[in-house]
Amino acid sequence: MKLMVINGPNLNMVGVREKGIYGAKSFQEICSFIQKEAEKRGHSITLLQSNSEGSIIDFLQKAYFEQYDGVIINPGAYTHYSIAIHDAIKANAKIPTVEVHLSNIHAREEFRHVSKTAPACIGQLCGFGEYGYIMAMDALEFMYGKKEANQ
Numbered sequence: 001m002k003l004m005v006i007n008g009p010n011l012n013m014v015g016v017r018e019k020g021i022y023g024a025k026s027f028q029e030i031c032s033f034i035q036k037e038a039e040k041r042g043h044s045i046t047l048l049q050s051n052s053e054g055s056i057i058d059f060l061q062k063a064y065f066e067q068y069d070g071v072i073i074n075p076g077a078y079t080h081y082s083i084a085i086h087d088a089i090k091a092n093a094k095i096p097t098v099e100v101h102l103s104n105i106h107a108r109e110e111f112r113h114v115s116k117t118a119p120a121c122i123g124q125l126c127g128f129g130e131y132g133y134i135m136a137m138d139a140l141e142f143m144y145g146k147k148e149a150n151q
């Protein structure tokens, strides 16, 4: 599969920021963990990160125009208020998108309990640290298999 992983604002600071919540692994370590797992499974994978909303929307549109098979997105704090990212995910209706969070957003401050972006996705995974990205890969493989079977 041709997969895209998008990480939003401040995720590049993981390993430095709030280690008690996000863990001590650096963002680079997390990215290579995801990359290695994807390669092991025979996927081609593009890992992107941006601190700005517009760039994240550009990444999602790139996934559409370049015909990716699936997207894994951690929109960071944009999760909780970005209707523009919600709309960009929705515009990619044919590309299954899974939302991932390192932390369990439902066990944290109330403002993190709401996701504006998850309703546009096929599902959301949170609270499993970097393993969540691998779980999302499993989910996309499963959905892709189902799609192939129905064709």
Ligand code: DQA
Pocket (backbone or CB within 6 Å): 009, 010, 011, 074, 075, 076, 077, 078, 079, 100, 101, 102, 103, 104, 105, 112
């Ligand atoms: C996060 C959760 C968000 O609430 C927060 O703003 C982040 C990281 C996570 O991965 O747990 O930046 O998306």
